[in-house]
Amino acid sequence: MPASAVSKVSKDSSAAQVRDVIRSVGFDLVFQPKVAFSHGRLGGIEVLARWPQVVSGRQAPDQFVPLAEKSGLAPMLDLHVLERTLRIWRSWPAVTRLCWSPFPISVNVSAMSVQDEDFLRSVTWLLAESPRPKLMFELTETAPFHNPVAAAQTLEALSGHGIQVSLDDFCTGFNNHDRLNTLPVAELKIDRADTAKLDTVAGIRHVGQMIDQAKAAGLTVTAEGIECRDQWKTLRTLGCDYGQGYWLCPPLSASDAVEFVQSYTPSRLLSATNEENNALGAVDLAPGLVHNLPK
Template sequence: MVDFITEISRQPEPLAALQGLMATNGLELAFQPKFRCLDGAIAGIEVLARWPGARYTWQQPEYFVRLAEQQSLSPTLDLQVLTKTQETLHALPARLRNALGPVSVNVSAHSIMDEEFMTDIKRLFSPTKNSNIHFELTETASLFCLKRACEIFTTLSRLGISLSIDDFLQGYNTLEVLDALPAKEIKIDRKDIARMHERAGFRRVAAMITIAKQKRLRITAEGIENEGQWSLLKSMGCDFCQGFWLSPPLTVDELSALSESMTLHRPQ
């Protein structure tokens, strides 16, 4: 992926298109529910950035997000996603917002360490708004000063923003990062979930769940593709799961309908 991103970052079309899309605040949002393993209830949502009408490979999020990171556009992109997330969710009825639970948004280490971005975040969020936001620290960039990052996340916690370590033990999201930061959750990457049927893969996932339990952290598994994975993770003590088998990313209207449906059919 790195070689591909490096190559397309040299091409004028993808970068110019991304800059143009961001200039018009044109990125769309999708919402993927997170489900509680204990009873299958919705226990949060992850907000995902989407390129409207994407036709090319470089318009897929795993590529344009990395391109933004390489071109120092992450603070602008992340702020746009966070702002649009706030606007979208605040337009929902309070009852529905409460039913959906915590909202997770991917944020790059480049953004976290950017002073202007942090100033904008303090304007966007406040202790009185009861934000209940999780910043999922992505694994593709380094926090060059963990001590400073710890201070930043401690400040964010006063705004109702908690830290989730996305794709734990992938890329830069090492055990050292977890030990240094005031995280509340770790997330198991879909690549690890896909290898759970192998002995080494099972042991790796089990070890991550053990680490989370020892540190009293919530743990979410991503990329659930079948009932077998869901059942196994439940038996292993995983707290939350998300993936296409449980629910694909949804529009806000689809998310509202799903939440209403699950509320209506919940046992009394």
């Protein structure tokens, strides 16, 4: 069998496995909080899909997400994650839902999905049940727009349901200035690769330009991949609005997210402006919690 045929069989098999996971046990979800630079309070939470531990052939998100897009399964995957997110949110105690209610829950959505004519109808159907949280769709950077007019119309219609749009990993992949200018965007997200370069003058200049551009357009900015105090301080100085990263808080299971939000106070994240007495540290999770965090 030619090598190209072997590769196609392998990809088809992997795509079938993604479909089987969605239809059977479902993908695991973890939740990573966003923290405000200005006062250390919570500013939202992002939902991240993970390959279920009970299923063999484990794949990372950067494997199964592009695979779903290439095989036409992106809308199915995105709706699956949204449905599970809403189900988990409704299962949380009322006090937890109340704590999150001022902030959006962010769900990743592929460009392939917002170009699918059935996607809007399916999302509207899922949102018909109440109560539901504020939602933000993070438009991933891994797929192009073949029909940008249809995508813009879908996102405009979703905004009528109170759903905001974020450009994930801005200036990487397909999330560029064209999308910023043509879509109803409310937020830009700085990629972790750009956050990692904040120890260089060029890296600081690049991130600063993105933040300035977002501010000029009236958008909020969230930086991903914050791994140290110096990155936090630099982003705060540059005017970034929110931050995510393992140094602030790792992704949490659904049950751990409940415990986290119920016990969280801004004092747990001390200001990074006073280098002697107020050094920013990792979030003080409840005793024993950190040992059970999802990998």
